[in-house]
Amino acid sequence: MTMPIPKRAIGLGVGLALAAVALWAVFGPISRNSSDPDRFRSPAGEVAPSPQRPGDPEAGYAALINQPYVSCGMPYAAYRRVAPETNPDLLIPGREGRNAELPYFLTAHVNADGVEIVSNNCLVCHAARLGDEIVIGLGDAFADFTGDPRQLVTQVGRFVQTEAESAAWTHWADRIERIAPYIQTRTLGMNPATNLSWALMAHRDPRTMAWSQTPLIDPPPHDPVPLRTPPWWWMGKKNAMFYTTIGRGDHSRYMLFASLLCADSVAELEEIDQFAPDIRAYLESLGPPAFPAEIDDALAAEGNRLFARHCAACHGTYGDEPRFPNRVIALDDIGTDPLYARSMTDGSLDRFFAWVDRSPHGGTVRAAPAEGYIAPPLDGIWAVAPYFHNGSVPSLEAVLDSSLRPEFWRHVTPRAYDFTALGWQFPALPFGKEGAATAAERAAIYDTTVPGYGKAGHLYSDGLTEAERAALLEYLKTL
Amino acid sequence: MVAKRGFFLSALLGLAGVLAAIFYLRPAYFSANTPAPTVVDDWIGALSGAESTGFERPAHDWALRLPDDHAAHPLAAAELWQMSAQLQGPDLAPMTVQFSVLRQGIIPPADAANGNIWDMRDMYRAHVIASAQPGSPVRGEERFARGFAQLAGYDNEMQELRLDTWALRFAQGTAAAPWQFRAAVDDVSITLELVASKAPLPLAGADAPFQGYAFTRLEVSGTVATPEGEIAVTGLGWFEHVWGELPLPGAGPVISDRLLVQLDTGDDLVLITSRRRDGQGSPAVDALLIDADGQASQIGTQRAKLEFLRLWQGETGVWPVEWQITLDDTVTVTVAPVFAAQEQAFITPVWSGLVRVDGMVNGQPVQGMGLLQLAQGGT
Secondary structure (H helix, E strand, C coil), X not given: CCCCXXXXXXXXXXXXXXXXXXXXXXXXXXXXXCCCCCCCCECCEECCCCCCCCCCHHHHHHHHHHCCXXXXXXXXXXXXXXXXXXXXXXCCCCCCHHHHHCCCCEEEEECCCCCEEEEECCHHHHEEEECCEEEECCCCCCCCCCCCHHHHHHHHHCCCCCHHHHHHHHHHHHHXXXXXXXXXXCCCCCCCHHHHHHHHHHCECCCCCXXXXXXXXXXXXXXXXXXXXXXXXXXXXXXXXXXCCXXXXXXXXXXXXXXXXXXXXXXXXXXXXXXXXXXXXXXXXXXXXXXXXXXXXXXXHHHHHHHHHHCHHHHCECCCCCECCCEEEEHHXXXXXXXXXXXXXXXXXXXXXXXXXXXXXXXXXXXXXXXXXXCCCCCCHHHCCCECCCCCECCHXXXXXXXXXXXXXXXXXXXXXXXXXXXXXXXXXXXXXXXXXXXXXXXXXXXXXXXXCCCCCCCCCCCCCHHHHHHHHHHHCCC | CHHHHHHHHHHHHHHHHHHHHHCXXXXXXXXXXXXXCCCHHHHHHHHHCCXXXXXXXXXXXXXXXXXXXXXXXXXXXXXXXXXXXXXXCCCCCEEEEEEEEEEEECCCHHHHCCCCCCCCCEEEEEEEEEECCCCCCEEEEEEEEECECCCEEEECCCCEEEECCEEEECCCCCXXXXXXXXXXXCCEEEEEEEEECCCCEEECCCCCCEEEEEEEEEXXXXXXXXXXXXXXXEEEEEEEEEEECCCCCCCCCEEEEEEEEEECCCCEEEEEEEEEXXXXXXXXXEEXXXXXXXXXEECCCCCEEEEEEEEEECCCCEEEEEEEEEECCCEEEEEEECCCCCEECCCCCEEEEEEEEEEEECCEEEEXXXXXXXXXXXX
């Protein structure tokens, strides 16, 4: 049977960028006063809401899966030479024209030279298989960004023909060449989109969006901080985007930075901005998938009572009258791996936050991270393993009981879900990445001793009894 | 399985990329809307826009069947057979013989059934490169022909691949029987017998647009004759045959070089580098090691380093004829030409020549001989 080109493979190069749909900062009612020393920081504690532009969710879905908001990519003809058929399991409804025959994570369009282009779209990171279904909005825990995307770009290039195709391919290859050093993660399932955003900004004039083959400001460190892609269905509750609440202001404009790979003019950004509020409205309309197995209602009710007592202050309440406190927990309190929050607030990335300020969206979005992590909504939490911002903990059971957190582990292949521990099945390993025999094995190992991958923190439920944790776990299935 | 699939895909893409890159002519099955080339030297550009509808991609449930798969696969748009041998004469000096045949489908079989028998359904392009005698300049010639019985193509009855007087006849009867190669280029006549000493390596991947197989080590013996006399030669050969949708070199932005090496450990090494024609970007490297038992494994290229130690100015360009190669902790070898003047001014110029290899593979010191094929623009 013909297999499609692996999602990993295509995904990488093209679009990481995209994937990220949102990676980062935002603005609210922003101060563009560069003399304000605090303009790139937010305090821990409550996150205030920002006004959002209204949008049409239905139009947003259509735009998300059909519009070429990433406008460079591989020539369609070359893509089809490499991947002649599409696995039907990768098709999703609502796609138009050529898109109807492409995997959900690719979008086609015809460029100005008349070349049909295939590009990654947001779903390369923000959709994933759960059972028999592609769940839009679910961060892909198995996405593989550990390789060098330039290998794929070159392989596709072997099948490119005609001058126009070559020009389109070269345009895409140039971009991937520049960002490739910054988007190779150490571990499967980790998303490099944040570092990708910084790398793209380093190559763009924020005023004109003009691309420079050489960096205009210092690029970010090569090694991306490990991050797990959060689900889109949390966006409707959160007043700021991303783990450190860096993305403040107009969320739909923040998401536009996913187009930075290819958008070479302010006009192109403005075009995308026309439908960006619709996409945001669609994302906020998403709900989590229902837990697909039996739930012990009585036990879940007991868990609900425990949740209200021990968890709701940070994670909110659920049911008929949900409330979400939008609270950033300071590093000293939460105790989870500090690398990401520290790297965002130690000043080493401020040049990118300033880039946002100077961009066409400056004044409506602002990059202002807090030195801590937002306590996320827990809707559909059963589905978003592995846990914490860095994916260091493989199951919810281990989130609630830190003694169960393995130091070294990997997912089983093929993937299988553990309906008891709530997470993808994994074996604990006696060795970390250093003990791996091959590069592939090394990439598959979650090694919590590697900087940024720590499993510490969030110890609040360690003091509960085993029975109480079991009840909490049962309740979490209902969210 | 993922790793295995990746391995085969890389192998295939790399293999075909270079195989075809070395000499690819794609005369074309022009669609009604495709303008014919108007400038002679822009024919590749014109052909690259031609359609190749009507041909089929290889079946994914394919399993190698020999000798049947030695034959042409007319449903495939393109097909390439390539044989090379690194030989020694009586004085043990190294010599080379290379034979390559490319079939380009022009009219798909389904359409041909309703056409005129005089239609040109397939176009063949072949070359022979050979040493006249140890140490002398290599001779090279390329020829073109339409597919025609007993003139150009694969003769099923004879189990023979031929173009004019150049012919490679595969084993009749038992698999152990020798293949026979004969050709003449300029004043050099070559007659060789080849016997496989390793099982064929199928080249197939679910994602690949082509498939085929490789015999990475054949025992070779025969004669090379010139007006000055005839010498006996022995050595090792390499043979590949792929078909399907092959890259069209010369038309795209990526060019590839290939190195085939037979090591004194019994291992065989394939290394393919691909890079942008415009000199920008980072090269991609694919490498396979085929052990003495014929088992292939991909060599990691996470930390690949290729350094050109020597550039040689030929008539058609500057060629990187000497390399230092480092692949992770697995391969560290130096590749040097037996002699530099192995350029061929074919329609698509190439440097395709005999090289010596020296270094370490998997912690073992190795030496070997092989074939380095450089595509135009190699610097």
